[in-house]
Amino acid sequence: MFKKNFRQDNATAYTMLLPILVLLTVFVVIPFVYAIRVSFYNWSFYQDSTFVGFRNFYLVLTDRLFGKSVWIGIKFALMVVPTTLILAFLFANVVKNISPKLSGFVKTSIYIPTIISGIVASVIFVFIYDYTGGLANYVLGLFGQEPKAWLAEVGSALPSIAAPAVWLGFGLTALIMLAGLHDIPESYYEAADLEGAGAFQKMWYITIPLMRNVILYLLVTGFTAQISQYELSLVMTNGGPLNETTTPNLYIFLHFRNDVMVGNSIAASLLLFVVLGGISAIIFRVLNSEKAVDG
Amino acid sequence: MQAKSRKSLTALAAAPIILSLALTGCGGSNNGGNAGSSQSAGSSPSASASPSGSASASAGASASPSAASGAPVTIDVWANKFEDTTTTWFKKWTDEFNKSQSNIKVNLTIVPGDAWDQKMKAAQAAGKAPDVWTVSYNQVANDAKLGQIQALNDLMDPSVFDDLYPNMKDFVAVGDKFYAYPWLVEPSTVLYYRKDLFKAAGLDPEKPPTTWDELLADGKALTKKGVFGFSTAQVAGDLGWSSWGLQYNAAGHLPITDDWSKADVQNDGYKKLLTFYQQAYQSGIMPKQQLSGYTDAAPFGQGKIAMEANGSWAIGQLRNSFKDMVNNVGVAPMPTIDGNPNNTTATLGGWALAVDGKSEHAKEAAAYISYMLADDPNVVLDYFRGAQFSKFTPRKSVDQAMQSDPVASKDEVRAMIAEKIVPYSKPEPIYPWDISMAFSTAIESAMKGTDVDKALSKAEKDINDYIAKNKLAGTNPKMQ
Numbered sequence: 001m002f003k004k005n006f007r008q009d010n011a012t013a014y015t016m017l018l019p020i021l022v023l024l025t026v027f028v029v030i031p032f033v034y035a036i037r038v039s040f041y042n043w044s045f046y047q048d049s050t051f052v053g054f055r056n057f058y059l060v061l062t063d064r065l066f067g068k069s070v071w072i073g074i075k076f077a078l079m080v081v082p083t084t085l086i087l088a089f090l091f092a093n094v095v096k097n098i099s100p101k102l103s104g105f106v107k108t109s110i111y112i113p114t115i116i117s118g119i120v121a122s123v124i125f126v127f128i129y130d131y132t133g134g135l136a137n138y139v140l141g142l143f144g145q146e147p148k149a150w151l152a153e154v155g156s157a158l159p160s161i162a163a164p165a166v167w168l169g170f171g172l173t174a175l176i177m178l179a180g181l182h183d184i185p186e187s188y189y190e191a192a193d194l195e196g197a198g199a200f201q202k203m204w205y206i207t208i209p210l211m212r213n214v215i216l217y218l219l220v221t222g223f224t225a226q227i228s229q230y231e232l233s234l235v236m237t238n239g240g241p242l243n244e245t246t247t248p249n250l251y252i253f254l255h256f257r258n259d260v261m262v263g264n265s266i267a268a269s270l271l272l273f274v275v276l277g278g279i280s281a282i283i284f285r286v287l288n289s290e291k292a293v294d295g
Numbered sequence: 296m297q298a299k300s301r302k303s304l305t306a307l308a309a310a311p312i313i314l315s316l317a318l319t320g321c322g323g324s325n326n327g328g329n330a331g332s333s334q335s336a337g338s339s340p341s342a343s344a345s346p347s348g349s350a351s352a353s354a355g356a357s358a359s360p361s362a363a364s365g366a367p368v369t370i371d372v373w374a375n376k377f378e379d380t381t382t383t384w385f386k387k388w389t390d391e392f393n394k395s396q397s398n399i400k401v402n403l404t405i406v407p408g409d410a411w412d413q414k415m416k417a418a419q420a421a422g423k424a425p426d427v428w429t430v431s432y433n434q435v436a437n438d439a440k441l442g443q444i445q446a447l448n449d450l451m452d453p454s455v456f457d458d459l460y461p462n463m464k465d466f467v468a469v470g471d472k473f474y475a476y477p478w479l480v481e482p483s484t485v486l487y488y489r490k491d492l493f494k495a496a497g498l499d500p501e502k503p504p505t506t507w508d509e510l511l512a513d514g515k516a517l518t519k520k521g522v523f524g525f526s527t528a529q530v531a532g533d534l535g536w537s538s539w540g541l542q543y544n545a546a547g548h549l550p551i552t553d554d555w556s557k558a559d560v561q562n563d564g565y566k567k568l569l570t571f572y573q574q575a576y577q578s579g580i581m582p583k584q585q586l587s588g589y590t591d592a593a594p595f596g597q598g599k600i601a602m603e604a605n606g607s608w609a610i611g612q613l614r615n616s617f618k619d620m621v622n623n624v625g626v627a628p629m630p631t632i633d634g635n636p637n638n639t640t641a642t643l644g645g646w647a648l649a650v651d652g653k654s655e656h657a658k659e660a661a662a663y664i665s666y667m668l669a670d671d672p673n674v675v676l677d678y679f680r681g682a683q684f685s686k687f688t689p690r691k692s693v694d695q696a697m698q699s700d701p702v703a704s705k706d707e708v709r710a711m712i713a714e715k716i717v718p719y720s721k722p723e724p725i726y727p728w729d730i731s732m733a734f735s736t737a738i739e740s741a742m743k744g745t746d747v748d749k750a751l752s753k754a755e756k757d758i759n760d761y762i763a764k765n766k767l768a769g770t771n772p773k774m775q
Contacts, residue, residue, distance in 0.1 A: 044441060059764055062764070131582050131583065131584040131586060132582065152583055153584075240739070242743060256413070257413055258728050260441060
């Protein structure tokens with residue numbers, strides 16, 4: 001009797017797992033294994049591929065531009081992720097305390113950039129940064145300043161691209177933060193009030209510790225997403241000036257586009273995979289996720 | 296219900312990975328087959344005619360059994376998106392071609408320039424590359440070597456190649472085979488200037504600058520609020536190709552030796568070239584951030600720029616889109632380093648049509664190319680008319696037909712470019728784009744303030760690194 005039940009359960013479980021397993025196999029496992037194989041070849045679409053061992057990896061690793069692009073990706077993420085998190089945290093606190101009717105409206109409006117594609121956002125910001133007719137230089141002109149080459153100066157290009165990234169990521173981050181805030185039991189704050197804790201103390205000792213898992217999630221996904229960002233720099237600067245905005249994915253993309261052999265871009269993709277995995281592991285390690293103790 | 300939502304979640308989570316890997320993941324079966332030439336240096340060009348084994352049509356009627364049985368053969372054609380008039384021309388004459396016979400049906404796709412490379416790579420990986428595509432002259436030799444395009448000698452009537460100017464034959468030839476049929480040539484660099492602004496600034500509108508120093512001085516005189524005196528390429532991607540003519544002008548050669556064995560940039564000519572770009576940018580006569588890409592004459596047409604280096608195609612754009620401005624526009628050869636008008640100032644770029652190396656209907660594909668470009672001069676003449684005669688034909692017979700065209704024969708700009716620029720122009724280099732980028736990055740960094748010698752040393756090192764890593768020495772297909 002028991003045995004029969006056991007089998008029935010198994011069949012159901014496997015049936016339910018099957019779609020996911022098939023999808024994962026077709027779209028993740030097979031391409032991944034195949035990509036690893038191809039990365040050892042000089043792969044051309046018209047001629048026979050030749051086995052070249054670790055040569056593609058050697059070429060990528062000794063390319064100064066690849067190292068630079070990873071560093072640029074990290075710099076970019078360091079600009080975008082903390083800014084987004086802090087802004088979203090402040091904003092979520094404001095929204096939490098306003099009337100439900102108004103907050104519904106605010107939440108909707110703040111979410112709008114999230115559904116705008118990165119390409120559209122890039123084009124909007126290209127207009128804003130236009131040298132002669134753009135909004136940014138118009139505002140500078142009001143203060144009597146000379147126009148600035150936002151996207152062409154080595155120093156300002158990356159921050160100029162970080163701005164739309166913050167704008168794009170802000171809505172979703174704020175909503176997730178807000179959900180996290182709502183999850184913290186009100187009783188903790190009431191108790192703190194009785195003890196005479198100030199607003200800053202409540203934030204530091206109650207809100208932030210209880211939001212740890214939310215923040216961890218946002219940090220990991222944020223870093224991964226921002227280091228992989230490429231369409232903003234592709235549209236706005238095409239990686240320039242002097243490769244200062246060539247993020248790792250843009251590096252891979254440009255190689256894929258220009259190179260005759262594709263092995264190089266695949267090797268670079270696999271190396272980027274390692275880099276991203278490493279960064280995520282570091283964040284997990286540092287923040288040391290643990291389940292929140294709530295009552 | 297729950298299972299279903301889990302499933303779509305998984306699909307969602309997998310999407311980025313699919314995106315990054317799918318393109319590269321599905322072309323596997325294309326590589327099998329024959330023993331092609333090795334990838335290493337010196338694979339002979341003729342090997343490229345048969346790299347794809349069974350897939351490549353063996354150039355003959357046997358390739359098209361279906362044509363005989365009545366059902367038309369369908370071939371796919373991809374054309375780069377250029378000016379609107381070009382698109383119109385392509386559509387019009389492709390329709391005419393389809394109507395003119397019943398054996399071949401052409402599906403034309405106009406592909407935007409930004410999307411071209413990734414669309415083509417994806418199609419090639421999937422084994423679905425179009426039968427005919429537009430190819431830039433600087434790609435012909437390498438594409439031929441890699442077997443991406445096939446020789447046309449046996450596919451087209453050999454006499455059509457006799458109609459080409461001798462130097463144009465060289466653009467599409469590798470060894471004794473022709474791998475594409477040329478469509479047009481256009482000089483990469485021509486000087487456009489505003490005669491009215493010249494007058495306003497106290498300069499003689501009939502005397503455009505002839506040396507780089509004069510250019511910089513005139514640019515200074517023309518710069519005032521809202522108008523920049525001069526504009527040229529200023530990002531590495533545009534500089535990469537638009538500076539070739541100026542490189543020939545300054546140094547007499549390009550930044551790599553003819554046998555591709557080492558960099559060749561440490562000389563006075565190159566120093567002067569970088570200094571010229573540096574001065575133009577730093578003196579404030581150019582916008583600090585480009586108003587538009589090098590190929591786009593719109594900012595000039597809108598009156599934001601008084602002098603501009605641009606390709607010959609810009610006159611077509613100005614005539615089509617900025618009709619009020621055209622009468623004020625002067626056109627002259629790009630100034631030279633020393634004022635010698637017989638120096639090279641431009642490279643001749645341009646486009647050709649080629650048959651894909653794996654096309655199963657090579658004969659039909661070649662018939663389409665013949666119809667569009669090689670047979671009746673009036674078909675392609677219609678294209679040059681649409682482009683306002685801002686481009687030049689590689690064919691003697693088309694030039695003759697143009698001389699009897701009332702508009703073309705009276706066109707002074709056309710005559711000036713044909714007489715003073717084209718004869719001194721050089722073909723575009725065919726070495727890998729990375730070399731051009733390494734050098735143009737040096738130009739850009741000099742413009743942004745890096746010392747000229749330092750910028751050149753870095754370019755030299757980058758080019759030599761690239762040569763060593765990619766074993767480039769001695770692989771020039773034109774030298775074998």
